[in-house]
Structure formats: structure tokens, C-alpha cells
Amino acid sequence: MSALLELDGVEARYGPVQALRGITLEVAEGEVVAVLGANGAGKTTALRAISGTVRRSGRISFGGKPLHGGPEAVARAGIAHVPEGRGTFTELSVLENLRLGAYTRRERNVRADVDRVAQWFPWIRERSGQQAGTLSGGEQQMLALARALMARPKLLLLDEPSLGLAPMIVREIFRIVGELNEREGLTVLVVEQDARIALRTAARAYVLEVGRVAVEGTSEELQENESVRRSYLGY
Amino acid sequence: MADFLQQVVAGLASGSIYASLALALVLIHRATGIINFAQGEMATLSTYIAWTLTVNHGWGYWPAFVFTLGVSFLGGAAVHQTVIRPNEKGSVLRVVIVTIGLLILINGLVTWIWGGEVRAVESPFPDGTTEIAGVAITTADIGTIAVVLAIVVLLWALFQYTKLGLAMRAAAVNPAEARLVGVRVTWMLSFGWGLAAALGAVAGMLAAPSVFLDPNLMAALLIYAFAAAVLGGIDSPIGAVVGGLTLGVGLNLIGTYVDFVGADLQLPVALLVILVVLLVKPTGIFGKTEVRRV
Numbered sequence: 001m002s003a004l005l006e007l008d009g010v011e012a013r014y015g016p017v018q019a020l021r022g023i024t025l026e027v028a029e030g031e032v033v034a035v036l037g038a039n040g041a042g043k044t045t046a047l048r049a050i051s052g053t054v055r056r057s058g059r060i061s062f063g064g065k066p067l068h069g070g071p072e073a074v075a076r077a078g079i080a081h082v083p084e085g086r087g088t089f090t091e092l093s094v095l096e097n098l099r100l101g102a103y104t105r106r107e108r109n110v111r112a113d114v115d116r117v118a119q120w121f122p123w124i125r126e127r128s129g130q131q132a133g134t135l136s137g138g139e140q141q142m143l144a145l146a147r148a149l150m151a152r153p154k155l156l157l158l159d160e161p162s163l164g165l166a167p168m169i170v171r172e173i174f175r176i177v178g179e180l181n182e183r184e185g186l187t188v189l190v191v192e193q194d195a196r197i198a199l200r201t202a203a204r205a206y207v208l209e210v211g212r213v214a215v216e217g218t219s220e221e222l223q224e225n226e227s228v229r230r231s232y233l234g235y
Numbered sequence: 236m237a238d239f240l241q242q243v244v245a246g247l248a249s250g251s252i253y254a255s256l257a258l259a260l261v262l263i264h265r266a267t268g269i270i271n272f273a274q275g276e277m278a279t280l281s282t283y284i285a286w287t288l289t290v291n292h293g294w295g296y297w298p299a300f301v302f303t304l305g306v307s308f309l310g311g312a313a314v315h316q317t318v319i320r321p322n323e324k325g326s327v328l329r330v331v332i333v334t335i336g337l338l339i340l341i342n343g344l345v346t347w348i349w350g351g352e353v354r355a356v357e358s359p360f361p362d363g364t365t366e367i368a369g370v371a372i373t374t375a376d377i378g379t380i381a382v383v384l385a386i387v388v389l390l391w392a393l394f395q396y397t398k399l400g401l402a403m404r405a406a407a408v409n410p411a412e413a414r415l416v417g418v419r420v421t422w423m424l425s426f427g428w429g430l431a432a433a434l435g436a437v438a439g440m441l442a443a444p445s446v447f448l449d450p451n452l453m454a455a456l457l458i459y460a461f462a463a464a465v466l467g468g469i470d471s472p473i474g475a476v477v478g479g480l481t482l483g484v485g486l487n488l489i490g491t492y493v494d495f496v497g498a499d500l501q502l503p504v505a506l507l508v509i510l511v512v513l514l515v516k517p518t519g520i521f522g523k524t525e526v527r528r529v
Binding site: 051053070071072075076080081083087088089090091092096099100101103104147151 | 398401402404405408409411412413414415416417418419420
């Protein structure tokens with residue numbers, strides 16, 4: 001397996017606070033990888049470091065090439081980032097959100113892509129004119145995911161999709177992510193506090209503690225790991 | 236009745252000039268969250284450029300008009316890149332003070348280059364009136380309204396139907412998110428400043444023939460534009476247009492039919508409009524309080 005994304009000793013800080021203290025991880029093409037950890041462990045910062053929304057040092061390579069620049073450049077390289085707290089344009093319509101998702105693509109055939117994405121989220125069709133801010137939390141999360149898919153990304157960064165959502169909706173979202181991976185070969189790096197549901201979808205995972213990788217392994221290994229079980233799975 | 240309607244049309248003509256300058260203010264307020272106090276002076280500078288081209292270089296009015304739009308667009312974008320952008324990280328007040336500095340700077344620059352004397356500007360529209368349903372309307376009024384309406388429709392189409400327009404809206408409402416989908420937000424903001432400067436140029440070039448050209452051409456007009464923008468809702472482009480037209484018609488009727496106001500007290504009435512709207516309905520006619528569900 002060749003690594004699509006590689007982080008080597010990546011550090012990041014917010015002012016005086018060092019949020020990442022040298023993270024090394026990799027994601028292979030076609031893989032779903034989870035990043036687990038408690039609040040403040042640096043999970044979200046890890047994704048931000050990749051997408052360039054936080055100043056970082058260390059080496060990040062994507063598709064064998066070093067990844068530089070701010071979020072605009074990273075988006076153009078083929079990485080779609082669904083940030084924490086949904087990240088939809090609440091003042092724009094559902095369809096406009098989707099059109100923006102395809103912003104980096106040159107092809108003009110956005111229609112066909114909306115149809116493709118609507119296969120996963122059928123409700124989008126009837127409600128394309130609705131203002132995104134009036135959708136429910138779960139719908140906004142799905143719209144954010146749909147918008148990311150419009151870019152036909154090589155890698156999807158998904159930040160805490162379960163945040164503030166009912167368990168049933170969280171399961172639905174992870175089911176869709178899992179199926180996208182199986183059927184379309186979508187590569188996903190997902191940050192999640194709910195370790196149980198994340199490990200069910202991901203093949204491998206990294207557990208972060210205070211800005212460092214504390215444990216890594218396949219989902220089976222982590223589920224059997226005594227300390228991971230006690231701290232993150234609760235049994 | 237015919238007289239009344241005549242006054243309404245005349246009001247629409249001046250109102251459409253207020254509308255285009257108000258639209259410029261709204262574009263920038265939506266994108267950067269500030270009021271550009273230099274908007275009027277930038278427009279004055281544009282108008283002088285057009286005047287020089289026609290009078291000193293023998294250009295026709297319309298070629299000069301189009302050329303000035305282009306120059307103003309580039310100038311507006313350049314102002315954003317060089318003066319506004321480095322200050323954007325600071326407080327809103329800081330940027331506002333920078334625009335006030337620009338106001339003084341451009342005003343001084345214009346007086347230095349062209350002098351302070353008042354100059355007559357020829358109207359691009361033929362003299363005379365057209366009669367529509369018994370109402371005599373000057374060609375200049377019709378022309379002014381038509382030019383502004385055409386530009387408003389073009390702008391609307393840009394924002395509604397093009398990828399560029401959508402990206403500009405996205406950059407204005409949620410810059411962090413816009414970056415994540417690959418929009419180059421700074422470019423979009425500069426583009427918005429360019430559009431605003433071009434809109435101001437339209438207002439200046441259309442206003443100059445009826446009020447004469449001098450370095451303070453836009454001082455009063457900027458107050459009317461503020462009133463129009465506040466009336467319509469400072470974040471609403473449609474509001475700016477409706478507010479501008481309403482204000483133009485309203486002021487013209489009050490000036491004609493309310494004796495003690497006349498032509499001299501129209502400016503205080505505009506200030507009164509600003510005050511009343513801010514007190515009674517700060518969001519204006521079309522402003523909305525954000526709808527959001529969590």
C-alpha cells in the first residue's frame with residue numbers, strides 16, 4: 001500500500017499554546033483512518049495542519065509531493081475538509097453550497113455531480129433552493145459532506161461529524177462514509193470523539209494524547225487494547 | 236397630476252444615482268464589514284478622469300465612460316490590496332479611519348491636479364423631453380435611469396448566475412469556509428472593491444452634468460447614498476436600489492410640495508432619514524436578522 005498522505009513530525013501552535021507536538025501518521029489510498037482522543041488532544045488541529053488553516057511545521061506530503069500553502073492551495077490539491085461544526089454557508093441555498101463545493105473543478109457539468117451526490121442524500125433534490133441555515137443539524141452535516149464530495153476529492157478530512165447530533169443520525173453519516181469508501185474508493189481521515197462508532201468504520205486509527213500519537217493500530221487491535229478500551233470505549 | 240408624475244420621474248433619476256453609490260457602499264460593507272467613507276471621493280476622482288478624457292483628449296462621452304469604469308475598477312482593487320488589506324486584521328475602527336484618511340487624501344489630490352474651480356460637464360443625453368402618457372420626461376432622466384438599471388441587472392446576474400459571483404458572496408459571508416473550498420478570498424474582496432469603485436464612478440459621471448464638477452462633487456451625494464443604504468438595509472443590494480429610488484422620489488416630492496424644505500433643506504431631510512431608520516428599524520427595509528438553526 002502506498003501512502004496518499006504522510007505526516008512526519010508535524011507541529012502546530014496557537015500563539016503560545018503548542019497543540020501538536022510532532023505527529024507522524026499516514027493514510028493509504030482507499031483507506032478510512034480515524035484519529036481518536038479526548039478534548040484538546042490535538043485532533044482538530046491535526047486536520048487544520050493538513051488543510052493549512054493553522055500554521056504548521058514538519059513535513060506533510062500528499063500523493064508523494066510536499067503539501068504547502070494555505071487552505072485554498074490545499075483544496076486545489078484535491079483535499080476536501082469538512083470542518084468541525086458542519087461548515088456550511090448558512091446564508092446561501094443548498095444548491096449554492098453544492099456549487100461552491102465544485103469550485104476548484106474546471107468542468108462545467110455541475111448538474112451531473114449534483115445528481116451523483118444526491119444519490120447519497122436524496123432529500124437534497126427537493127430542497128435545493130432552501131437556505132442552508134434553516135436545515136436541521138444533521139442535514140447541515142450531510143450537506144457539508146455532500147459539498148465536499150462535489151469537489152471529487154482524493155482525500156476527505158472529516159472533523160467530528162457526530163458533534164451535537166442524535167446517535168441515529170451519527171450512525172447514518174458513518175454508514176454513508178463507509179459505503180462511499182467501499183463503492184467509490186473514497187479515502188477518508190476522520191477525527192472523532194466517539195471512538196466506538198469511528199472504529200466500526202475505520203480500518204486503522206491513531207489515538208492522540210496532548211498533541212502526540214499515543215497508540216496506533218488496526219481497529220481490531222485498538223478495540224482489544226486494554227487502556228484504549230478503558231479510556232475511549234468505556235468497557 | 237402630470238406635474239406630480241414629472242416630479243416622480245425626476246426623483247427616480249436622482250434616486251438611481253443615489254442607488255448606484257449606495258450599492259457601492261453595500262458591496263463593501265457586505266464583504267469587509269465597514270463603511271467606506273472614501274467611496275464618494277473615489278467617485279469624484281473617476282469623474283475627473285472621464286472629464287479630462289472628454290475635454291482635453293477629445294474622447295466621446297461613452298468611450299470615456301467605459302474606460303473610466305475600467306480604470307476605477309483597477310483603482311478600487313488596488314486600494315484594497317495596498318491600503319485596506321494590511322489593516323484588515325485590526326479592528327473595524329482602524330479600517331474606517333483609513334478610509335477617512337483616503338477621503339482627505341483623494342480630495343486633496345483632486346484639488347491639486349485639477350484645481351478647485353467649478354466646471355460644467357456636458358450631458359451625454361440629448362436635450363429635450365419625451366412625452367409618455369401625458370407626462371413630459373427629460374431625456375436625461377430616462378437615460379440616467381436606464382444606465383443605472385442596466386448596470387444593476389448586470390451585477391445581479393453576476394452574483395446570481397456566475398461562479399465568480401457565487402465565490403464573491405461566499406467570501407463575503409464566510410471567508411474561512413470559502414478558503415476551504417478553494418476560493419481565493421483576498422482576490423474576491425479586491426474584486427468587490429473594484430466593482431464598488433466602478434459603481435461610484437457611474438454615480439459620479441451621471442451626476443456631474445446636472446450639478447457641475449468640483450472637488451466636492453460627491454460630498455452631498457455620499458450622504459444621500461448613506462441614507463439610501465441605511466433605509467434599504469446596509470447589507471442588502473436590493474435594499475440599496477429600492478432605498479435609493481425611494482429616497483430620490485421622496486426628497487424630490489418633499490422639496491417640491493413642502494414649501495419650507497425646498498431645495499435647500501433636502502440634505503438635512505436625508506440625515507433625518509438616517510437617524511429615524513437607525514432608531515426605529517436599524518436593519519432597514521430589506522435587512523434581515525440572521526436565520527440559523529443549530
